[in-house]
Amino acid sequence: MIPAxxxxxxxxxxxxxxxxxxxxxxxxxxxxGEVVAVMGPSGSGKSTLLHCLAxxxxxxxxxxxxxxxxxxxMSDAERSALxxxxxxxxxxxxxxxxxxxxxxxxxxxxxxxxxxxxxxxRTARHWLERLEVEDVGAKRPGEVSGGQGQRVAVARAxxxxxxxxxxxxxxxxxxxxxxxxxxxxxxxAARSANVAVVLVTHExxxxxxxxxxxxxxxxxxxxxxxxx
Amino acid sequence: xxxxxxxxxxxxxxxxxGYDLKRAFDEKFGHDRPLHYGQVYSTMSxxxxxxxxxxxxxxxxxxxxxxxxxxxEAGITDVGAWLAxxxxxxxxxxxxxxxxxxxxxxxxxSAEALLDTQRTEHLxxxxxxxxxxxxGDLADQLICDxxxxxxxxxxxxxxxxxxxxxxxxxxxxx
Numbered sequence: 020m021i022p023a024x025x026x027x028x029x030x031x032x033x034x035x036x037x038x039x040x041x042x043x044x045x046x047x048x049x050x051x052g053e054v055v056a057v058m059g060p061s062g063s064g065k066s067t068l069l070h071c072l073a074x075x076x077x078x079x080x081x082x083x084x085x086x087x088x089x090x091x092x093m094s095d096a097e098r099s100a101l102x103x104x105x106x107x108x109x110x111x112x113x114x115x116x117x118x119x120x121x122x123x124x125x126x127x128x129x130x131x132x133x134x135x136x137x138x139x140x141r142t143a144r145h146w147l148e149r150l151e152v153e154d155v156g157a158k159r160p161g162e163v164s165g166g167q168g169q170r171v172a173v174a175r176a177x178x179x180x181x182x183x184x185x186x187x188x189x190x191x192x193x194x195x196x197x198x199x200x201x202x203x204x205x206x207x208a209a210r211s212a213n214v215a216v217v218l219v220t221h222e223x224x225x226x227x228x229x230x231x232x233x234x235x236x237x238x239x240x241x242x243x244x245x246x247x
Numbered sequence: 248x249x250x251x252x253x254x255x256x257x258x259x260x261x262x263x264x265g266y267d268l269k270r271a272f273d274e275k276f277g278h279d280r281p282l283h284y285g286q287v288y289s290t291m292s293x294x295x296x297x298x299x300x301x302x303x304x305x306x307x308x309x310x311x312x313x314x315x316x317x318x319x320e321a322g323i324t325d326v327g328a329w330l331a332x333x334x335x336x337x338x339x340x341x342x343x344x345x346x347x348x349x350x351x352x353x354x355x356x357s358a359e360a361l362l363d364t365q366r367t368e369h370l371x372x373x374x375x376x377x378x379x380x381x382x383g384d385l386a387d388q389l390i391c392d393x394x395x396x397x398x399x400x401x402x403x404x405x406x407x408x409x410x411x412x413x414x415x416x417x418x419x420x421x
Contacts, residue, residue: 060406060410203381222399223369223370223373223398223399223402223403224373224377224395224396224399226370226373227370227373227374227376227377227395228374228377229374232370234363234366241363
């Protein structure tokens with residue numbers, strides 16, 4: 020069943036890698052503008068859940084519905100187009116393109132959606148400012164600090180006006196101060212733009228920036244606040 | 248927190264009335280738990296008796312007499328000694344949570360549910376503190392950070408205990 024008003028939901032997800040089950044009946048839902056933390060110990064299945072929700076990994080069983088459409092009913096090309104136009108991604112290590120400047124990195128997904136270079140780079144500079152790293156625009160990822168690089172990655176995820184951001188341990192490689200600032204900026208920007216954030220983390224201090232949390236254990240999800 | 252030492256410390260910048268002391272305390276340290284007037288006056292009486300403060304003046308307006316307190320040399324030494332003394336790290340093994348987990352196991356109740364409920368409550372408080380920190384000044388941020396780090400440590404313990412429940416059940420003979 021799809022929870023009323025949810026933008027993205029999953030029900031009864033099963034996924035195994037070989038004989039090892041990663042998801043064993045996991046469920047999930049998120050509303051527009053909501054920040055949901057997916058928590059759980061290492062190997063519990065939380066990253067697999069994120070990859071399934073984002074259409075990167077196909078579950079063996081179960082349904083995923085985004086804006087009323089079932090992901091399993093889409094072709095690979097349709098899922099790719101969905102990821103490009105509706106989803107944004109932030110990973111533990113920024114995964115920026117090393118040959119491009121920070122502005123070009125942020126402009127890249129916007130340009131892939133058909134926007135002209137000049138307009139895309141103007142938008143990119145706006146997001147660099149929002150993320151308080153306007154001075155690194157002309158630098159390449161190798162020339163900036165880890166904290167700056169991660170802010171550029173957040174800017175890239177937000178710049179293409181996605182509806183959902185998938186953030187997998189976005190502060191995992193940062194010190195406390197940088198990590199907290201990245202979380203503040205990410206959640207503030209997402210909430211003000213009504214973007215949903217699926218935030219995978221094992222850190223409670225990072226999860227505390229969410230509106231609610233879902234715990235994954237042994238491939239199954241628990242949502243205590245919803246079941247209480 | 249030692250209220251006596253904190254009030255003494257507040258007096259180091261100059262003499263104050265009991266009411267001023269309460270206001271200064273609440274503003275700086277009393278975020279969730281403001282002092283009662285009774286606490287202030289009973290603490291000041293004790294400090295006076297121990298020679299750590301003295302009455303600097305008494306005003307008698309329309310209402311009751313208002314004493315103004317000043318810190319003594321002995322009081323300043325006492326504050327210095329308190330600040331130099333590290334706080335005893337709280338031993339965790341005898342905590343209420345541990346007792347509850349063991350009791351749940353011994354009485355056949357769900358220790359896992361108990362831990363999950365506690366975890367949810369910890370995270371709820373962490374969200375409130377994070378929000379306060381986000382909206383507050385540097386003092387708020389530092390105070391909230393301290394509480395957040397402690398709650399995070401508790402949460403780690405909750406998660407580790409959840410992962411060891413089978414072993415714990417075997418060891419306590421449940």
